[in-house]
Amino acid sequence: MSVGLEQSRTLSVPVEHLRRACQPLATKARQSAKELAAASCLGQARAVEALRFGLQLDRDGYNIFVLGPLGSHRHVLVEELARERAKERDVPDDWCYVNNFANPDRPRALRMPPGKGAEFRSEMSALLEEIRLAIPTAFEADDYRNQLKALEGESQREVQALWKDLNKDAEEHGITMLQTPTGYVLAPVRDGKVLDDDDFQKLPAKERKSIQATIKRLSNELKTRIESLPKLHKQYHERIRELDQEVTAHAVTVLIEDIKKKYLQLPDVLEYLDDVQRDIIENAKAFRTDEAPVLPFLARDPSDLFASYEVNLVVSNESDTPAPFVYEVNPSYPNLIGKVEYRAEMGALLTDFRMVRGGALLQANGGYLVLDAHRVLARPFVWEALKQALFAKKVSIESPAESLGFVSTTSLKPEPIPLDIKVVLVGERWLFYLMSAYDKEFNSLFKVVADFDDDLERSADNVRVYSNLIMQRIQEKDLLPFKDAAIQRVIEERARHADDSERLSTHIQSLDDLLVQADYWARQRSSADVDTDDILVALRGREQRLSRVQKRILDAIQRDTLLIDTAGECVGQINGLSVMQLGEFRFGHPVRITATTRLGNGDVVDIEREVELGGAIHSKGVMILAAALAARYARDTPLSLHGSVVFEQSYGGVDGDSASVAELCALLSSIADIPVRQSIACTGSVNQLGRVQAVGGVNEKIEGFFETCRKRGLDGSHAVIIPADNIKHLMLREDIIEAVAAKQFTVYAVRHIDEAVALLTGVPAGTRVNGGEFEEGSVNRKVEDQLVAYARKRREFAESAGAG
Amino acid sequence: MEYRPRILLIVTERSPLQRLWEAVEEHLSGTGEEVVALYVKDERWRRAASLPFTREVSRVSGSHREFTPQRAAQLDQDTVSQVRSRLGALAIRAELQPVFEVLAEHEVSRIRNYVRVEEDLLVISADVRSQPMYQELTQLSCRTVCVDAEEREYE
Structure with missing residues (x-):
């Protein structure tokens, strides 16, 4: 009894779903100058609307916090809109x-x-x-x-x-x-000679008295x-x-x-x-x-x-310029608030009103000031000073030490200058949420949130505008012209960047990087324009530059240092798929998951958790699969099993629940004593009802296992099982598409754990017949039988222990 | 024995030392003149101090203090010391080493012992003219230069 060819075919993902190709573009529409300009706001309608609202609402506290990932061109858009508004002020x-x-x-x-x-x-x-x-x-x-x-x-x-x-x-x-060095002495004189006491005594008494x-x-x-x-x-x-x-x-x-x-x-x-x-x-x-x-x-x-x-x-x-727009890249205290400078004179530090220097707040007064939130927070005293200035609506130029009362020497205290400013803080989402949670004053000062989207829907209209965006970036960066096919390939890559074949990444920095690198390779081959191959070379080149760790892992697998079987069968052993993020580079690789079972108290031990290498989400996944096991089989008997699962040769932290399908399959294999095909790797999370759910990094995971198998030689048996809900995320590499088309590699998509079990074991999972037992010879039947046997043995053991 | 001309400088507590010294320097001929400074003490302080009722009135505040013989002697001593020190400083700049002698007013007749030949030079300040010793100085056979705070005149 084995899983039929028909079922395998049903579950295999058609080649056309492995990568959603970009349709040919309407070139004329793409070249409209107006559309090129409008493309810079692509996918950010909500953020743009919020920005316009915040920039126009001149009320206290209506400062703006711009949320979004680095490289999403938040600054450019903010500057564009703020300068537009500044003209009206x-x-x-x-x-x-x-x-x-x-x-x-x-x-x-x-x-x-x-x-x-x-x-x-x-x-x-x-x-x-x-x-x-x-x-x-x-x-x-x-x-x-x-x-x-x-x-x-x-x-x-x-x-x-x-x-x-x-x-x-x-x-x-x-x-x-008479004059002395310090004063005058009055003395009697006779015949030009000062009298001494002897002479004086010789004078008549009356004269002496008179003198x-x-x-x-x-x-x-x-x-x-x-x-x-x-x-x-x-x-x-x-x-x-x-x-x-x-x-x-x-x-x-x-x-x-x-x-x-x-x-x-x-x-x-x-x-x-x-x-x-x-x-x-x-x-x-x-x-x-x-x-x-x-x-x-x-x-x-x-x-x-x-x-x-x-x-x-x-x-x-x-007088004839717009209101100021200032982007302070280094918002240190003096750069933001201003400072009083000193000059050294004869060993003393002197200052006066001429040495008072205004900071960015004053330069942008009456206009717009853009600051990076993380820089504001990283520089001492700046956040408090900024809040103080915004609350007080005036700028007092004083040193931080003075403002904190740490200085007792006399210095200048310039008259505060009234402040009428719109501050735009630009930061990542986590920073916004942290500030919002930990500083109660934050929300009353930054009432407008402009949340930049990471991606946008890959609709026909959006694709057209996206191609305009690409053209606009090409023009701005002064790159070689891109052929239509190259632009189509870029758009496909943007879907891959979004990790979703139905969406396009709005991360402009990474788009710019790809365009610039493709331009480089085109120039290297003395081409007058950029073609699809240049895009591919740029992508592979980037991957090559960043893939040192990935290559080391693949080498270790090839040399059997990291034990991964890609052929044969084994009980309680399965190829899971893991994703590693190193900086901006993400790659997947297979990881061996094993499970052992024996008579026990109904607990499933997550060894990663026991040694504190497993994260909370991973532990949750294991607990869910344990619950699924208990709920599905022998529901009227106590679960008398002790199982343990582990990521073999994993020496770092493990998190996420994307291995829970693989872990459950390994456990079922162990319980039923049915071997798992090692030519198949598996990813996906499972709920308590056995429903397989979508996971992240599915493209990298498939590519990781494909690489491992390709090195050992593809023979048509190699495959990856993914959740069916992940099909829409597939944007696989061209070489994998080719391998699948040549039937050398397969991607299966499953909705239920039974489908995965059947594919992995080659044995039907089996359903309950009329609500009773599972079909004879099925995996589920063997699992349930074994669990019932465990329960019986446990009871016998308990009875014999009680009798003894 | 080699003859060295001598410049005799007569100094009192009121003498303009800087001007006197400038006059001395102007008359140095480079022939190795010997400079002798004679400080003639003002006896009037001592005499006035011997009276039991004399008071010194402060130039700064107008306050009175007893003017005793000890105070007069102290003033004398301080003045001599200051004059000597200032002359010493002036002489160092001119690379000279003047002989410094102190004479009481009644000893002024001894001044003639210091004058040996007509080529010697007597340098005095104008205030000396009003003092009893001036009569004695006029009897000397040498040349005399009288220095005022503002100007010098020759006699």
């Missing part, structure tokens, strides 16, 4: 930082209409140049010198008058004023005059200062008034110019200092004098 204002004369540590932010910032900066620069010349000229004028001399003379006369009176008074009373009283009086007078000296000096300096201010005001007022006339509509600028005028006048002395300092290195650059009146233009926009 008003050009944002310019921003300057200027000195805050009342509090230099808090630079002042000046807002100006677009384009005016640069104008104001150059006007201020010209003004300072004029002032630089006007002030010294005013101070060099004779009028100023005469007034200064008059003041000096007046002051000297006042000081001299103080001493003259005192000296005269002292001389009249026979007292001299002492006079000295005391003069000492007090002296003290009073010394005390009044600083006041005189101060008065003198104040007069000089007033004179200087008067001269400076005369020199600068006219110049500043000229500028003010241009900014009458900007009160903040007028106020600032008033401050500038006041400060220049108050510091008039500084502008006429021509004395060299005592230490040469202390000499100041003359331009430094006017530094505090310079304008630091941090945001500059042109």
Whole structure:
């Protein structure tokens, strides 16, 4: 009794289903320029709509998170749509930082209409140049010198008058004023000679008394005059200062008034110019200092004098340009928020408002800022700072240490600048879900989600537009023309990339890679266009470059290091199929799965799980197949089996349930003691009812087993069993198609475990006759009989143990 | 014995040392002149300090302090030390090693011992003119250069 030829034929997948070929394309339609442009949005209608919605809705929190895999051209599409929207928006204002004369540590932010910032900066620069010349000229004028001399003379006369009176008074009373290094000593003098104590005692008592009283009086007078000296000096300096201010005001007022006339509509600028005028006048002395300092290195650059009146233009926009679009590739804290720079001067770090630098937030203010989510999160403090800026709707330029309160030294705290920006975060899906789950503020700031699809339906219309997309990429990359057949082959490959013959991958980066590499090979053979062969060479070349591990595994199988039989039969042993993903390269290879069974308590041991090499999904698969076993056979008797399954020679982790069909078949083979054909490999998951379900990587798995068999020589017996639901995913290589067509290799598609069992054992699985026992001689009958036998033995064992 | 001309510098606590030294340097002929600095102490401090009621009024604050003989002696000592040090510094720059002597006011007659020939040069500051020793200096047979803080004049 064996599975008939008819059944095998029924289950074998027809050649035409192994790879869905692309139909010839309508060339004319493909070359329309408009369609080429539209093709860039192919398959992303939902994401594009979300982006447009997010870009147009100017409300708080309606920032956008763009989800999608790397290489899906998210950035390109975002830029395209954002720039389109930016044209409709008003050009944002310019921003300057200027000195805050009342509090230099808090630079002042000046807002100006677009384009005016640069104008104001150059006007201020010209003004300072004029002032630089006007002030010294005013101070060099004779009028100023005469007034200064008059003041000096007046002051000297006042000081001299103080001493003259005192000296005269002292001389009249026979007292001299001696100078010491630190002060004055009043002493009696007679005949030009200071009296000593002996001489003094010789004087009449009355005179001595008078001298002492006079000295005391003069000492007090002296003290009073010394005390009044600083006041005189101060008065003198104040007069000089007033004179200087008067001269400076005369020199600068006219110049500043000229500028003010241009900014009458900007009160903040007028106020600032008033401050500038006041400060220049108050510091008039500084502008006429021509004395060299005592230490040469202390000499100041003359331009430094006017530094505090310079304008630091941090945001500059042109009046006739669209709103800004900024993509910050390196969103570090300073690049995003801005920074205060420092200069080293004589061992100290100095800064001022001129060293405040705006970051991407300011550059994009009034427009759109695109950031990569993973970069934002990977750079310290950036995410928190971004959120803070978006919540506060203003940018405060300060160092992270300052914002966290870790710095106690004084630094600049520039006036915050109001923020009106749309931030677009671009990231992968897992990142979005993580941020969404772990940061409650995230959802209130990024309310619009633009989810980029990985693939699109392979409908006739979509294929046509996809060919336009390919043409557009070819044009953009400046590649050789592609023949129609080559484009068809590319489209087929895009279906393979999507792992689905009915869908096309929208991963633009991998499409670009294929096109560029095919172009390379065409050029290598000096061709004027790219043909199908170039596509194949590009594909095989890529595979070749990345297939070191795959080749090692195949070699190990060939050399019987990894034990895989591709001929003969064996009980409890089956060829499963495994897929390995190494970077961007995925390949399949066979793996031996074995099962053993004996009398037991009804448990099936997953050895991978026991040694913690099996993942949760794999364990689930094993538990499901155990349940399927228990539910299907000898339902009215206790399952008295102990089974174990294992992936032989597997030393790494195993996950996924795609081997559960193979594992169940191995178990059934072991229980029924029916050998499994080793020329067939099997993949698929099974549910508790024995239904075979679709799995991933089916193309790679088939190709993996095909390679193994091909190396040993195809003889027509070799085959792979896959779930019928996976037929739509088949996009197999041309050489496999050829082998199948030549009946050297077969792909079977099954819907139920029974079909797989029959194919693998060559024995019919068998159905229950009238709801009773399975058909005589079938696999299922043998399985059930064995399980009943186990149950009976177990009962006997229990009874004999109880009697004993 | 080889004759070396001598430049005699008369210094008091109020002398403009820089100007005096410049005058000395200007008169160096390169013939290996010997420079002798004579510091004449102002006896007036000592005399004033001997009086029990004299006070020193601070030039900075106007405050009073007792002016005792010890204070006068200390001032003398400090002044001599400062003058000596400053002259030493000036002389180093000119690569000279002047002899430094201190005379009390009543010893000024000893100055004539330092003048040996008419070729010697006496350099004084203008303030010396108002002091008793000036009479003594005018008796000397050598040339005299009188230096003011602003200018120098020859007599």
